[in-house]
Amino acid sequence: MMTNEIINKDWLESMASTKKEFLKKLFTVFLRDEPARVVKIREALQGGKMDDLKYLAHSLKGAAATMGADKVRDACLHLEHSALDGDTEQAYKDMLVIEDEMKSVYDFMAEFIQ
Known part of the structure; x- marks a missing residue:
């Protein structure tokens, strides 16, 4: 399901209403770890390593979800x-x-945790 939301509104409202500090920690870890995974995805793609690419994309998919x-x-x-x-x-x-989407997510999360 494609939406215009950077972060799913229902999920965010649910988490922010009861677990805001935990959510900030989750976002902090995501901002710390995921940029490196995106770099690895690009490197796998540029190197033609389709098995690595599939694995890394699957891994980022889970983190994003x-x-x-x-x-x-x-x-x-x-x-x-x-x-x-x-x-x-x-x-x-x-x-x-x-x-492109990850940049939007990074920006959203960085603003949220301030």
Whole structure:
């Protein structure tokens, strides 16, 4: 499901209403760890390592889903399929979407934890 929300509104409201400090910690860890994973995804793609690409996309998909980042989750699913199909051209398109959406997620999370 694609929406205009950076972070799923229902998920965010639920977490922020009862577990705001925990949510800030989750966002802090995501901001610390996930940029390196995105770099690894790009490196796997550039190196033509489709098995690594599929694994890394799957891993980021799970992290994004946990954080309510539905657009990133969906883009990672597309990248997983592109890697599975060996479709490098589509994988590069998927990667651009992931990088763009992750920037929005990083910005949102950084603002939220301030």
